[in-house]
Amino acid sequence: MAQWQELLRLDSALQSRVRQLYEKKFPREIRHHLCMWIESQDWHSAAVDENKAKTCFHAFLLCLEEQWNRSVQENNILQGPDFSGMKDYLVENFQYQPQNLAILLSECLKEEKNILASVTEVQRCGTPGLDQNQRDLHNTVNELTRQTSEVKKEIKQLEGLNEKLDFVQKTWQSKVEQHNGLAQSNPVVEEEVLKRLVFITQTTQTVLEQIVNILKQAEQIVVTLTDVELPQWKHRQQMACIGSPVDTSLDHLEKWFTTVAEVLLGVHGELQKLQEQNSKYSSTCASGLAASMGETEKFALSLLMKLVTNALVVEKQPVMHKSQHRPLILKTEVQFKVTVRFLANLPEFKYQLKVKPIFDKDVEEVKTASGFRRFDFNSDDSKVLDVDTPGGGLMAEFGHMSLKEKKSRSKGQCENRLVVTEELHIIKFVIVFQYAGQRCNIEASSLPVLVISSTNQASSAWASIMWWNMQSTMEPWNLSLFSNPPPLPWQQLSKALSWQFLSVGQRELDENQLSMLRDKIVGNCASEGRSDDPDDHVQWSRFSKNESAWMWIDGILDLIKKHMVDIWRDGFIMGFVSKERTRLLLEKKPAGTFLIRFSESIKYGAITFSWVDQNTHIRAVEPYTKKELQGISLPQIIYHYSLTAHGKTRKPLLYLYPDIPKDVAFGRYYKLSEMSSTVDINGYVNRKLVSVSVYPIPPPSPPREQSMEVDTDVETDTDLQQLLDELFADFSRPTCTQGHFLNPLSLQGSYADYPNSF
Incomplete structure (x- = not known):
C-alpha cells in the first residue's frame, strides 16, 4: 500500500498534521494524485545531488504530461485532476532550482513516515494517547460496562423466574377452584414453591450486592473523572490558550463520561425493574430488600448527578x-x-x-x-x-x-x-x-x-x-x-514567551535565545535592586508597563508573523543575541560570515544582520522595520545587499553562521521574478529594489523615537476595517463543491496560493 494511502486512513487529528506539513509549501493535490510515482523516486539522493535533482524534476514533468494526455484521450479534462496546471506550477517554481523541490519532497516524505511510525508505536503500546493511569482507567470503565451487562442478564432471568413461579401459583389456585376435592394446601406444592421463593430471594440479594459493587466502582471512577482527569484537561487547555503545544482533545474524556453515565442510567433502570418485580410479586421477595433497593437507587442517582454537573x-x-x-x-x-x-x-x-x-x-x-x-x-x-x-x-x-x-x-x-x-x-x-x-x-x-x-x-x-x-x-x-x-518566576515566564514564538512561527526559543531574554528582563530587574532574588522572579510592572520588554517582544512576534515565518521556522534567524555575543561568535569566523538578529533599540520590532568584514571588523546594517519589509523580503535583502566604496560594489554576505553558503540557506526563499532582469514587450528593462550601504558603515543610529499608541474610545480606521470584516465574514466562499466536502488531505486551492513560497 502506498504511504499516502496509509495516511488517508488515519484519524482527523493526524490527517491535520499532514495537511499542515504541506500547507503553503506544496499542493496536496499533486501529492494525492501522483502518490505512487512520487514515492517511487529517490528524493533523498536528489536533495544532495544537483544532477539527480534535475533528472527527477524532468521525470516529474514527463509523468504529468503523460497523465494529461491520458485525460485528453479519455475525454476527462473537466472532471479529472488538472495535470496541466500541476505541470505549470512545477515549471514556475522549480525550473531553475529543481534541488529545492527534491529537498522539500524529501523532508515531507520523511515526516510522513514519522507520523505513521508514531501511530505504529502507539498501537503497539496500547490505547493511543493515554498514559498508564489513563489506560488503567480506560480498562476499569470497560470492565464496569461488562459487569453492568451481566447484571442486566441476571435481572432478566429473575423476571422470568418470578413470572414462572407466579404462573405455578395461579395455576394451582385455578385447579383448586375447579376440583372441590382438591386441598387448598399441599405439602409437596408448598415445598416446591418455598424452594423457588428462597432461590429467587437469594438471587435478588446477590444481584443487589453486585449492583452496589458496581456503584462503588463507579463512585471511584466518577471521583477520578471529576477531580483528576477533568482538572488536568482544563489545565492543558489553559496552557494551550497561551500557546503550549499540548493535546486538548476531549475524545477519551467524553467516552469515559458517556460510558459511566450510561452505566449509571442503566443501573438506575435495572433497580426500578427490581422494585417493580418486588411490588408485583410481593410474596416472592424479603421485605428487607425493598429498603435496600431504595437506598441503592438514591446512591445511583447521587453519582449520576455528580457526574452530569461536571459534564x-x-x-x-x-x-x-x-x-x-x-x-x-x-x-x-x-x-x-x-x-x-x-x-x-x-x-x-x-x-x-x-x-x-x-x-x-x-x-x-x-x-x-x-x-x-x-x-x-x-x-x-x-x-x-x-x-x-x-x-x-x-x-x-x-x-x-x-x-x-x-x-x-x-x-x-x-x-x-x-x-x-x-x-x-x-x-x-x-x-x-x-x-x-x-x-x-x-x-x-x-x-x-x-x-x-x-x-x-x-x-x-x-x-x-x-x-x-x-x-x-x-x-x-x-x-x-x-x-x-x-511576581512570576523566570522559569514560568520563559515557557510562556517560548510558546508565543512556537504559535506564531512554528519554532520555540532555544536556551541561548532565552538566556539573552533573561539577561534583558531579569537582569534589568536586578539592576533595580532585586539582585538578591535567587529564583529570578520578574515583577509584573517591569514586564508590562511603559517601556516594557513585552512591547519589544510582541513587536518581534508581529514581525515574524507578517514577514519571516518560513526562515524563522527553519532556524536561519538567530534572533535574540546580544551585540557582545554577536562579536564573540563572529570574531574568529572568515570574512563574509553573518548572522541575523533582532534589533534591541527599536521598540516595536526590527531585524538586522551582522557580518565579518574584510578587515575582520564586525559590521551591522541599520535595522529593517515592518514598514521596510513590506516592500522587499528579508531573503531578497540578503541576496542583493551590497557595499559601495570608491565606485566599486561588492556583496559582503557569503556564509550564514556558522558556515552555510548564503544561497544554500536562502535559495528556496528567493523570488525568481526578482532574480533576473529581462526586457519586456515595451523594451523596458525590469528594475528591482537593492539594499546598498555606502562603506564604511556609519556609527549606529540612536534609538528611533516612536509614538505610543493611545487607547481611545473613538473607533480608529483599523477598528472600523475589523468591524467591517467581522460583519461580512459569513459571506466568504464556501468550503465545499457541489455539496460534497473534500478529503482534508486532498483538498486543494488555487495554485496561486503556492508560488513564491520557497
Whole structure:
C-alpha cells in the first residue's frame, strides 16, 4: 500500500498534521494524485545531488504530461485532476532550482513516515494517547460496562423466574377452584414453591450486592473523572490558550463520561425493574430488600448527578474571529465565538438541554461595585445542545456573540482600581437539568477574559492573559489578581514567551535565545535592586508597563508573523543575541560570515544582520522595520545587499553562521521574478529594489523615537476595517463543491496560493 494511502486512513487529528506539513509549501493535490510515482523516486539522493535533482524534476514533468494526455484521450479534462496546471506550477517554481523541490519532497516524505511510525508505536503500546493511569482507567470503565451487562442478564432471568413461579401459583389456585376435592394446601406444592421463593430471594440479594459493587466502582471512577482527569484537561487547555503545544482533545474524556453515565442510567433502570418485580410479586421477595433497593437507587442517582454537573465544559474558549491565535481577548461590539460541550453524550440528553450564557455571573467584584466595568451580551443567544455536529458531540457553538458596556457608574460607586487591560471577567454557561425528580443547575465557566475597547490595547491585554494563566491554575478564578500581582518566576515566564514564538512561527526559543531574554528582563530587574532574588522572579510592572520588554517582544512576534515565518521556522534567524555575543561568535569566523538578529533599540520590532568584514571588523546594517519589509523580503535583502566604496560594489554576505553558503540557506526563499532582469514587450528593462550601504558603515543610529499608541474610545480606521470584516465574514466562499466536502488531505486551492513560497 502506498504511504499516502496509509495516511488517508488515519484519524482527523493526524490527517491535520499532514495537511499542515504541506500547507503553503506544496499542493496536496499533486501529492494525492501522483502518490505512487512520487514515492517511487529517490528524493533523498536528489536533495544532495544537483544532477539527480534535475533528472527527477524532468521525470516529474514527463509523468504529468503523460497523465494529461491520458485525460485528453479519455475525454476527462473537466472532471479529472488538472495535470496541466500541476505541470505549470512545477515549471514556475522549480525550473531553475529543481534541488529545492527534491529537498522539500524529501523532508515531507520523511515526516510522513514519522507520523505513521508514531501511530505504529502507539498501537503497539496500547490505547493511543493515554498514559498508564489513563489506560488503567480506560480498562476499569470497560470492565464496569461488562459487569453492568451481566447484571442486566441476571435481572432478566429473575423476571422470568418470578413470572414462572407466579404462573405455578395461579395455576394451582385455578385447579383448586375447579376440583372441590382438591386441598387448598399441599405439602409437596408448598415445598416446591418455598424452594423457588428462597432461590429467587437469594438471587435478588446477590444481584443487589453486585449492583452496589458496581456503584462503588463507579463512585471511584466518577471521583477520578471529576477531580483528576477533568482538572488536568482544563489545565492543558489553559496552557494551550497561551500557546503550549499540548493535546486538548476531549475524545477519551467524553467516552469515559458517556460510558459511566450510561452505566449509571442503566443501573438506575435495572433497580426500578427490581422494585417493580418486588411490588408485583410481593410474596416472592424479603421485605428487607425493598429498603435496600431504595437506598441503592438514591446512591445511583447521587453519582449520576455528580457526574452530569461536571459534564459541561467550555471546549473552545472565547476568541474573536480575526484573532484566532490570541483567545480570551474580546472587544466591545466585535463578534467572538465560543463552544461548549456536554461530555455525557447520550441520546437521552439530545435536544433536552438548553444552555444559556451569562456574563460575570456571581462575580463578587461586580456585586460590590468595586469599579469593574459591567457588560452584557447584545442578544439572548441561548442554545439547545445538539448531536448533529461534524464530530457527533453533544455541543453548542455560539458563533456570533458580542458585548456591549452597560451604563456608566453612578456617583458614589468606587473608581476602578485597574486599567482596562488588567480587568478580568468571566462568561458562565448554565443548564437546568432534571431527571427522575432531581433538579439542579449545571454550570461551566470560561477562563477569565479581558474586554478592550480599542485594538491598541490588544498587546497589553495579551501580556495580562499570559501572566494570569501562568499564575492561576485552580478554580475559583482570582479575578482580582492584578490588584496586587505577584511576581512570576523566570522559569514560568520563559515557557510562556517560548510558546508565543512556537504559535506564531512554528519554532520555540532555544536556551541561548532565552538566556539573552533573561539577561534583558531579569537582569534589568536586578539592576533595580532585586539582585538578591535567587529564583529570578520578574515583577509584573517591569514586564508590562511603559517601556516594557513585552512591547519589544510582541513587536518581534508581529514581525515574524507578517514577514519571516518560513526562515524563522527553519532556524536561519538567530534572533535574540546580544551585540557582545554577536562579536564573540563572529570574531574568529572568515570574512563574509553573518548572522541575523533582532534589533534591541527599536521598540516595536526590527531585524538586522551582522557580518565579518574584510578587515575582520564586525559590521551591522541599520535595522529593517515592518514598514521596510513590506516592500522587499528579508531573503531578497540578503541576496542583493551590497557595499559601495570608491565606485566599486561588492556583496559582503557569503556564509550564514556558522558556515552555510548564503544561497544554500536562502535559495528556496528567493523570488525568481526578482532574480533576473529581462526586457519586456515595451523594451523596458525590469528594475528591482537593492539594499546598498555606502562603506564604511556609519556609527549606529540612536534609538528611533516612536509614538505610543493611545487607547481611545473613538473607533480608529483599523477598528472600523475589523468591524467591517467581522460583519461580512459569513459571506466568504464556501468550503465545499457541489455539496460534497473534500478529503482534508486532498483538498486543494488555487495554485496561486503556492508560488513564491520557497
